Amino acid sequence: MKIAILGGTGPEGSGLGLRWAASGHEVIIGSRLAEKGITVANELKALLPEGHISGTDNLTASQEAELIVLAVPYGAQESTMAHVREAVIGKLLVTVVAPTQKPKARVWRLPSGLSAAEELQIQLGPEARIVAAFQNIGAHQLMDLDFDLDCDVLICGNSKQDKEIAAELCTDAGLNGVNAGSLQNSSVLEGLTSVLIGINIRNKVKSAGIRITGI
Numbered sequence: 001m002k003i004a005i006l007g008g009t010g011p012e013g014s015g016l017g018l019r020w021a022a023s024g025h026e027v028i029i030g031s032r033l034a035e036k037g038i039t040v041a042n043e044l045k046a047l048l049p050e051g052h053i054s055g056t057d058n059l060t061a062s063q064e065a066e067l068i069v070l071a072v073p074y075g076a077q078e079s080t081m082a083h084v085r086e087a088v089i090g091k092l093l094v095t096v097v098a099p100t101q102k103p104k105a106r107v108w109r110l111p112s113g114l115s116a117a118e119e120l121q122i123q124l125g126p127e128a129r130i131v132a133a134f135q136n137i138g139a140h141q142l143m144d145l146d147f148d149l150d151c152d153v154l155i156c157g158n159s160k161q162d163k164e165i166a167a168e169l170c171t172d173a174g175l176n177g178v179n180a181g182s183l184q185n186s187s188v189l190e191g192l193t194s195v196l197i198g199i200n201i202r203n204k205v206k207s208a209g210i211r212i213t214g215i
């Protein structure tokens, strides 16, 4: 698939992009600045010369791709999506956004009573195809393609078919996707990010993750 990663210049988007490119997807690194997207894409290509990785601005990336991944900080979600809205409607949008807030990212707060993914659905309207996933996968080891992440990825969304596509993306990134229900459940995924940040801090590690047992 041709995958655009908005904010793909950050560690989370870059790491996922590298893994998807390694599994054969065509990855477009989106940025507010096309030059920055190109620079980061070139850095990723240096790690994976055979990968199909390019960079451009977020709008062009959204127009060119079949599937969009939103990987910007929560505070940038609304403005980023307002900019690319027309290019995204009708395509699957996978959001990795977790609204963690400094200075205490390890403490979960619901900014609006809704999850960031539900706010996205309201902003884009009911026709938007939104799936929340990868909130609980730390960026730290994504770049190391030989590292076994040994994690499950909880996937929330209102379309079973779209969640199956997201689960394939999990597999392609070396992870295991688990259907975690409707988009309404996505606040649990987002809140779990703060819990995992706290676990990382308390255990002096960088990549605490989760595994669902019994299935």
Ligand SMILES: NC(=O)c1ccc[n+]([C@@H]2O[C@H](COP(=O)([O-])OP(=O)(O)OC[C@H]3O[C@@H](n4cnc5c(N)ncnc54)[C@H](OP(=O)(O)O)[C@@H]3O)[C@@H](O)[C@H]2O)c1
Residues within 6 Å of the ligand: 006, 007, 008, 009, 010, 011, 012, 013, 030, 031, 032, 033, 036, 037, 070, 071, 072, 073, 074, 075, 076, 079, 080, 096, 097, 098, 099, 100, 134, 135, 136, 137, 138, 139, 140, 193
């Ligand atoms: N890092 C992790 O371990 C991790 C784990 C799970 C989930 N997440 C979630 O994944 C998302 C991305 O994480 P990250 O650590 O990669 O984030 P980041 O480095 O802080 O930001 C990613 C990119 O977003 C763009 N951006 C930053 N501030 C912006 C603003 N004010 N307006 C518009 N664009 C802005 C920047 O791209 P340009 O300057 O190129 O436009 C930046 O490179 C976040 O929502 C985070 O909660 C992260």
